[in-house]
Amino acid sequence: MNTRKIGDVILDIQNISLRFGGVKALTDISFNVREHEIRSIIGPNGAGKSSMLNCINGVYTPSEGSITFRGQTFSHMNSRQVAEMGVARTFQNLALFKGMSVIDNIMTGRNLKIRSNILMQALRNPLGIGPAQREEIRHREFVEHIIDFLEIQAWRKTPVGQLPYGLQKRVDLGRALAMEPQVLLLDEPMAGMNVEEKQDMCRFILDVNDEFGTTIVLIEHDMGVVMDISDRVVVLDYGKKIGDGAPDEVRNNEDVIRAYLGAGH
Numbered sequence: 197m198n199t200r201k202i203g204d205v206i207l208d209i210q211n212i213s214l215r216f217g218g219v220k221a222l223t224d225i226s227f228n229v230r231e232h233e234i235r236s237i238i239g240p241n242g243a244g245k246s247s248m249l250n251c252i253n254g255v256y257t258p259s260e261g262s263i264t265f266r267g268q269t270f271s272h273m274n275s276r277q278v279a280e281m282g283v284a285r286t287f288q289n290l291a292l293f294k295g296m297s298v299i300d301n302i303m304t305g306r307n308l309k310i311r312s313n314i315l316m317q318a319l320r321n322p323l324g325i326g327p328a329q330r331e332e333i334r335h336r337e338f339v340e341h342i343i344d345f346l347e348i349q350a351w352r353k354t355p356v357g358q359l360p361y362g363l364q365k366r367v368d369l370g371r372a373l374a375m376e377p378q379v380l381l382l383d384e385p386m387a388g389m390n391v392e393e394k395q396d397m398c399r400f401i402l403d404v405n406d407e408f409g410t411t412i413v414l415i416e417h418d419m420g421v422v423m424d425i426s427d428r429v430v431v432l433d434y435g436k437k438i439g440d441g442a443p444d445e446v447r448n449n450e451d452v453i454r455a456y457l458g459a460g461h
């Protein structure tokens with residue numbers, strides 16, 4: 197665990213339940229996330245971890261409960277609205293454009309900001325072409341900054357589909373960072389990676405948290421990683437919360453140990 201200053205609650209999940217027909221994917225889940233924290237969600241396969249992130253970022257609408265982000269409470273908000281509020285995410289299965297270059301993929305994360313700003317300028321100054329172009333240059337510079345930060349300069353123009361899997365995951369992180377999120381939701385960013393790729397990804401997550409001050413909600417199966425980098429951990433099992441606390445508390449929680457042994461982990 198690192199020693200950054202953890203702030204107030206930025207994201208508060210209150211009594212969230214989610215059903216798919218007869219399947220109760222989530223049952224009455226509550227937990228909060230503090231500013232600048234690395235907050236992990238763990239649990240066996242099918243526990244409801246991805247569903248939880250999907251509720252937070254507006255992909256699913258929970259059947260019960262509410263989510264408060266920076267004091268604003270919502271239960272029905274679409275992904276775009278959540279993104280505009282400052283929540284970005286990466287997906288368990290990569291959502292990149294394989295035929296497009298690294299730089300263009302990361303730029304897609306910037307589109308949200310570009311579109312809203314260009315519209316604002318058009319409203320303020322209908323004939324002004326110059327400011328929009330300057331704006332575009334600033335966005336490109338920001339994307340270049342992310343590319344440097346993630347150390348992927350060598351592949352800027354390479355189609356993403358030609359990159360090794362570990363680098364594709366890094367580009368996906370870059371796309372999310374391009375949104376300049378306050379909260380970053382990461383769904384298994386290290387799944388399928390070799391040890392070296394995992395170490396790199398771990399370092400980038402810690403650097404994002406440290407240098408950009410981004411709050412991170414992380415789903416991860418690798419217990420070593422989770423115990424190393426998390427400030428606090430939520431444990432889900434069959435859609436229910438069975439543990440919540442500092443890594444050491446969670447590691448020694450009997451319900452958690454039982455859930456993992458039972459699931460064959």
Ligand SMILES: Nc1ncnc2c1ncn2[C@@H]1O[C@H](COP(=O)(O)OP(=O)(O)OP(=O)(O)O)[C@@H](O)[C@H]1O
Pocket residue numbers: 216219220221239240241242243244245246247248288
């Ligand atoms: N779109 C959906 N339609 C129907 N059932 C779903 C849907 N999404 C998730 N589920 C079900 O909800 C439960 C929780 O799934 P979820 O994907 O959230 O688990 P998870 O903890 O992310 O698992 P994994 O570790 O395998 O990624 C599972 O029983 C799953 O089959």
Ligand SMILES: [Mg+2]
Pocket residue numbers: 245246247288
């Ligand atoms: Mg999942």
